[in-house]
Amino acid sequence: MVAFPKTRPFAVAAAVAGGAVVVTGCGGGAPVPGSPVQAPISTSVAPTATSVPQSSRTSPSPAGQRETESHEAPPRAKPVGWCAARDVKITASELVSPSSDSRLFSLTFQGKSAEGCMIGGTVSDVSFAASGTPVPVEIGGGQDPEYTEFRLVDGREVVVYIWTETGDGALRPTDIRFTLPGKGTKGDTVSVRWQGPFDGPIRMTNLVAPVG
Numbered sequence: 346m347v348a349f350p351k352t353r354p355f356a357v358a359a360a361v362a363g364g365a366v367v368v369t370g371c372g373g374g375a376p377v378p379g380s381p382v383q384a385p386i387s388t389s390v391a392p393t394a395t396s397v398p399q400s401s402r403t404s405p406s407p408a409g410q411r412e413t414e415s416h417e418a419p420p421r422a423k424p425v426g427w428c429a430a431r432d433v434k435i436t437a438s439e440l441v442s443p444s445s446d447s448r449l450f451s452l453t454f455q456g457k458s459a460e461g462c463m464i465g466g467t468v469s470d471v472s473f474a475a476s477g478t479p480v481p482v483e484i485g486g487g488q489d490p491e492y493t494e495f496r497l498v499d500g501r502e503v504v505v506y507i508w509t510e511t512g513d514g515a516l517r518p519t520d521i522r523f524t525l526p527g528k529g530t531k532g533d534t535v536s537v538r539w540q541g542p543f544d545g546p547i548r549m550t551n552l553v554a555p556v557g
Contacts, residue, residue, distance in 0.1 A: 428454070428462035428497060428525060430533040437521060439541040445511065448543055452505040452521070454552065456497030465494030466526035467551045468505060473518035473539065480518040483546035492551045503552045512544030526552070 434455045442449035454464060467488045473480040495503050521539045525532030 461498035468523040514542030
């Protein structure tokens with residue numbers, strides 16, 4: 346009996362180069378007589394492009410180019426409204442007149458809050474009363490059609506000056522009543538304690554900065 350040499354199993358070598366996997370079979374010894382010669386087996390896998398998630402891709406920035414910073418718009422300042430009765434302290438006073446022919450009074454408006462409020466123009470619907478009884482007083486104008494708007498913050502003052510002719514003080518009101526100005530409309534109606542008798546008619550200025 347003739348003994349033939351046994352064939353060693355195929356040795357498999359895998360090489361990964363450029364994405365290709367090559368499998369080769371090699372005979373370790375002489376082929377069995379009478380058996381067909383087995384050609385080397387070569388199997389290749391075509392390389393595939395590796396997908397990169399969009400989020401992980403980076404693009405180089407040009408040299409010296411800074412990243413754009415996002416800036417949120419600053420909050421807008423709250424608009425300041427026109428003065429209501431609760432926003433101002435109002436007092437009436439008699440002043441020293443610069444002329445012996447007239448008596449001088451004032452209405453002083455003082456701001457009461459840090460935020461303040463706007464006021465300007467002139468007061469309207471002016472009337473006088475004595476302990477609730479109307480006192481007829483003729484109002485002869487004195488307002489300027491041009492006026493200034495003021496922001497009355499805490500402690501700041503504006504004034505309406507009121508003057509009359511010197512007389513015996515026939516009119517003795519205890520209160521003055523008027524309507525505050527507004528932007529395109531009328532404001533609150535207020536009543537203020539009046540100081541001193543006078544004779545009519547009276548004249549009044551716009552709201553102005555205090556003099557002196």
